[in-house]
Amino acid sequence: MDERVFLRYLDGELDPDAAAAVAAALRDDPGRRRRFAELRAIEHAYQSGQETLPEARRAALMERLRREPPTSHFDLVRRADLEALAEVHSTHGPIFSLYLDTRPERREAEPPLTRLAHLLRQTEQQVRLDERARSYRTHWAEESEHLRAWLAEHTPLEGHGLAIISCTAIGLWRAFRLPVPVRDQLVAGDQPYLRPLATLLDEFERYLVVLIDAGNARLFEVCLGTIEELDDVWGYVPPATGHFVEKTGHRHDAYLHRHAKRVAERAEALWHANHCHWLVIGGTEEALGELREHLSKPLRERLAGELHLSPQVEPGQVLERVLEIERDQEQRVEAQRVEEVVTAAHKGGAAVLGLEPTLLAIVEQRVRLLIVAEDDPRPGWVCQSCGFLGANRTEICPICGLTLTEEPDSIDVALARVLAQNGEIEVVRSRDARQLLMLHGGIGAMLRYSYGAPPPPESTH
Numbered sequence: 001m002d003e004r005v006f007l008r009y010l011d012g013e014l015d016p017d018a019a020a021a022v023a024a025a026l027r028d029d030p031g032r033r034r035r036f037a038e039l040r041a042i043e044h045a046y047q048s049g050q051e052t053l054p055e056a057r058r059a060a061l062m063e064r065l066r067r068e069p070p071t072s073h074f075d076l077v078r079r080a081d082l083e084a085l086a087e088v089h090s091t092h093g094p095i096f097s098l099y100l101d102t103r104p105e106r107r108e109a110e111p112p113l114t115r116l117a118h119l120l121r122q123t124e125q126q127v128r129l130d131e132r133a134r135s136y137r138t139h140w141a142e143e144s145e146h147l148r149a150w151l152a153e154h155t156p157l158e159g160h161g162l163a164i165i166s167c168t169a170i171g172l173w174r175a176f177r178l179p180v181p182v183r184d185q186l187v188a189g190d191q192p193y194l195r196p197l198a199t200l201l202d203e204f205e206r207y208l209v210v211l212i213d214a215g216n217a218r219l220f221e222v223c224l225g226t227i228e229e230l231d232d233v234w235g236y237v238p239p240a241t242g243h244f245v246e247k248t249g250h251r252h253d254a255y256l257h258r259h260a261k262r263v264a265e266r267a268e269a270l271w272h273a274n275h276c277h278w279l280v281i282g283g284t285e286e287a288l289g290e291l292r293e294h295l296s297k298p299l300r301e302r303l304a305g306e307l308h309l310s311p312q313v314e315p316g317q318v319l320e321r322v323l324e325i326e327r328d329q330e331q332r333v334e335a336q337r338v339e340e341v342v343t344a345a346h347k348g349g350a351a352v353l354g355l356e357p358t359l360l361a362i363v364e365q366r367v368r369l370l371i372v373a374e375d376d377p378r379p380g381w382v383c384q385s386c387g388f389l390g391a392n393r394t395e396i397c398p399i400c401g402l403t404l405t406e407e408p409d410s411i412d413v414a415l416a417r418v419l420a421q422n423g424e425i426e427v428v429r430s431r432d433a434r435q436l437l438m439l440h441g442g443i444g445a446m447l448r449y450s451y452g453a454p455p456p457p458e459s460t461h
């Protein structure tokens with residue numbers, strides 16, 4: 001997008017057609033969208049007459065805006081987005097939900113376009129396309145072509161996974177490039193199929209990042225390979241040096257103290273509002289020391305790492321460093337959790353290992369934490385009536401006697417089921433932990449209570 005066109009759009013100088021084109025481009029570009037919001041905010045602050053932006057803050061904002069917007073490799077997946085998508089229905093044409101594993105090795109073995117063609121043929125058979133009304137078939141053809149064209153244009157794809165929710169008939173189009181792989185699948189229906197995205201959102205932990213120096217602080221959220229600036233805090237802190245060293249030094253300390261306290265309070269509020277899991281702090285040594293002092297105990301306990309970065313750095317740089325911390329943290333947590341389940345299961349405690357016992361525990365609603373190895377789909381059998389889920393091929397549901405349907409990936413269903421039961425999930429991705437889990441069947445769970453204890457009242461099976 002041309003910078004001048006963008007600025008003219010901001011000023012409302014474009015004719016309706018050109019403005020609509022820019023608005024459409026903004027929808028597909030989170031970086032631009034953020035920048036647009038920032039520019040609007042500054043404009044608003046100045047238009048309202050009361051120039052509340054301090055000079056330093058204004059200068060820093062302008063400086064930040066003059067730089068190119070950060071180009072993220074991934075798209076932000078927000079819970080609010082998924083909730084909005086879950087409301088969408090189409091009575092005109094099918095909504096396509098396409099998921100593709102786009103890791104380089106997978107792309108080379110079988111190009112995404114080939115896999116799309118295969119998935120389309122498969123789905124056409126599933127929905128019995130040849131028996132559908134003509135208008136439905138027309139929409140289907142349009143939709144298939146749209147996906148094909150988009151994939152062809154965006155090859156090679158960035159990221160490890162891709163999710164597209166699309167329905168040309170109702171003007172719906174959302175594409176998410178993801179930092180983790182998803183299993184290839186295409187679902188066509190009158191509603192978007194969001195389970196893989198929802199699972200990722202639940203599994204991936206959110207990091208609150210606070211960068212502070214004497215006078216400024218910026219707060220970010222990092223989740224699923226993307227970074228978003230949540231807020232900044234500005235405070236007046238006089239320099240520590242001056243003619244009256246002792247006097248100004250004392251003033252400096254007092255102001256810095258107050259600044260750090262405000263930043264800690266803001267961090268605490270955002271921590272709760274955004275349901276964050278881990279905290280990363282950084283900044284200049286002196287300000288960072290003050291911030292540490294003011295963090296509440298619960299936040300200090302969730303401290304995952306510290307960065308020596310100034311609040312003025314590019315968000316992309318912050319993201320890179322936080323992702324390093326996240327990788328270490330994930331490895332540690334995964335190894336710990338696999339070991340916990342293996343040990344507890346071997347001691348006969350409240351834990352299970354292996355596909356069949358784990359699925360059974362899910363049916364019994366006893367799973368507190370489900371752990372599965374990444375990239376290990378297993379077919380299974382599901383009862384659409386009572387919800388029974390099993391690994392062994394059986395036609396008849398052992399609970400209610402109705403016919404079972406085959407599920408290509410029972411792990412997928414298991415993850416969604418545990419989340420629906422307010423359990424936790426962990427997809428084990430790091431090498432060592434995954435290897436250990438694979439030795440024990442690739443799947444396991446910590447249970448809410450062991451076999452010896454009486455079941456809770458809500459468990460009726």
Ligand SMILES: [Zn+2]
Nearest residue numbers: 383386397400
């Ligand atoms: Zn049943």
